[in-house]
Amino acid sequence: VVGLLLASIIRFARTSLDAPLAWTLAVVAFAAGTLLTVHAALIVVVAGALGVFLHCLGGRGVQREQGGRQ
Amino acid sequence: MIVWNLFSRFALVSLLAFGGGAGISLIERTAVTEAGWIHEEDLGTAIALGQVTPGPVMVAATFVGYRAAGVLGALAATLGVFLAPWVMSTAVAWRLGGNRLPRWFAGFRQGAAAAAVGLLGVTCLSLGWQTVKGWPGALVVVTASILAISGKVRPFWILIGGAAVGAMFECWNF
Numbered sequence: 001v002v003g004l005l006l007a008s009i010i011r012f013a014r015t016s017l018d019a020p021l022a023w024t025l026a027v028v029a030f031a032a033g034t035l036l037t038v039h040a041a042l043i044v045v046v047a048g049a050l051g052v053f054l055h056c057l058g059g060r061g062v063q064r065e066q067g068g069r070q
Numbered sequence: 071m072i073v074w075n076l077f078s079r080f081a082l083v084s085l086l087a088f089g090g091g092a093g094i095s096l097i098e099r100t101a102v103t104e105a106g107w108i109h110e111e112d113l114g115t116a117i118a119l120g121q122v123t124p125g126p127v128m129v130a131a132t133f134v135g136y137r138a139a140g141v142l143g144a145l146a147a148t149l150g151v152f153l154a155p156w157v158m159s160t161a162v163a164w165r166l167g168g169n170r171l172p173r174w175f176a177g178f179r180q181g182a183a184a185a186a187v188g189l190l191g192v193t194c195l196s197l198g199w200q201t202v203k204g205w206p207g208a209l210v211v212v213t214a215s216i217l218a219i220s221g222k223v224r225p226f227w228i229l230i231g232g233a234a235v236g237a238m239f240e241c242w243n244f
Contacts, residue, residue: 003232006215
């Protein structure tokens with residue numbers, strides 16, 4: 001199961017993390033979950049809100065290419 | 071009370087499980103850490119069940135619900151985890167038709183998906199810490215990962231193979 005989870009992380013990262021800021025968000029989420037034991041729901045909501053904020057700023061923050069992912 | 075708890079908590083999990091990745095972390099946090107419905111080792115079994123059965127990995131909720139409160143618990147958890155996404159998908163499909171979703175939603179999804187990768191890492195680390203013992207376990211993890219990434223072997227057979235190798239190592243007292 002751990003091996004399958006690891007594979008899921010790699011596959012999911014390949015498709016979801018396509019910009020440096022997305023990688024940063026993933027690393028911060030990992031650190032917040034392990035070191036600070038922040039609730040997973042809070043991490044998802046805050047990351048999502050940050051994604052909205054960055055989209056409003058210019059749409060090129062978290063994701064390099066827009067479209068075709070909805 | 072526990073049945074309602076299962077329904078409401080898994081409904082919340084489903085609303086935040088963007089891309090499926092965050093779902094496993096949320097289930098871990100909810101079922102293992104907060105509610106204590108199952109142990110970390112049982113979570114591994116729940117995820118395995120989600121991997122080998124058809125459909126999304128979120129069917130792990132059914133396993134958790136059953137362990138927590140029997141058949142009624144399984145029904146409540148399953149309903150909780152699938153009802154909200156189903157209602158929302160139907161509503162969105164009906165309201166928007168062929169139109170694209172709002173841009174802000176795409177932003178939210180991208181941010182949440184990035185966080186989901188990190189949270190999956192947290193779950194993987196936590197589960198690995200509890201269940202992987204010594205180099206034989208690490209070897210199984212690496213082999214399973216390589217096979218899963220290659221996409222040539224189905225998760226079901228990877229899990230069966232991992233269980234067989236684990237049993238073999240146990241018999242030989244590795």
